[in-house]
Amino acid sequence: MTDLTKVTFFADPRMHEDFRVRLHYDGFNTLSEFFRACMISYLEKNHKFMEFMDLYRADTKLQSKANIKKSIRLRESGANLMKNLGITQEDVENIFDLIEEEMPEL
Numbered sequence: 052m053t054d055l056t057k058v059t060f061f062a063d064p065r066m067h068e069d070f071r072v073r074l075h076y077d078g079f080n081t082l083s084e085f086f087r088a089c090m091i092s093y094l095e096k097n098h099k100f101m102e103f104m105d106l107y108r109a110d111t112k113l114q115s116k117a118n119i120k121k122s123i124r125l126r127e128s129g130a131n132l133m134k135n136l137g138i139t140q141e142d143v144e145n146i147f148d149l150i151e152e153e154m155p156e157l
Contacts, residue, residue: 105122
């Protein structure tokens with residue numbers, strides 16, 4: 052097994068119970084499976100997940116509406132630039148693999 056980091060946080064016991072029931076209902080076998088799916092979606096900037104995050108940030112006033120709109124515009128312009136240049140996600144991964152081969156200390 053590779054090196055792993057444990058991620059923990061506190062939650063209200065009733066919320067935790069409701070969460071576990073809901074996860075089971077939706078077919079998740081473990082909490083880890085759910086959180087890994089969320090982390091991957093967030094890190095890969097999954098369009099639907101990022102829409103949810105934008106709504107959450109606005110609803111909870113985590114960021115100003117102006118900052119959220121700017122963030123959306125930046126993501127869209129970045130996606131358009133990648134599309135116009137013909138760079139795929141696979142190309143990006145290959146670039147990082149090459150960098151890792153050449154400079155393993157990074």
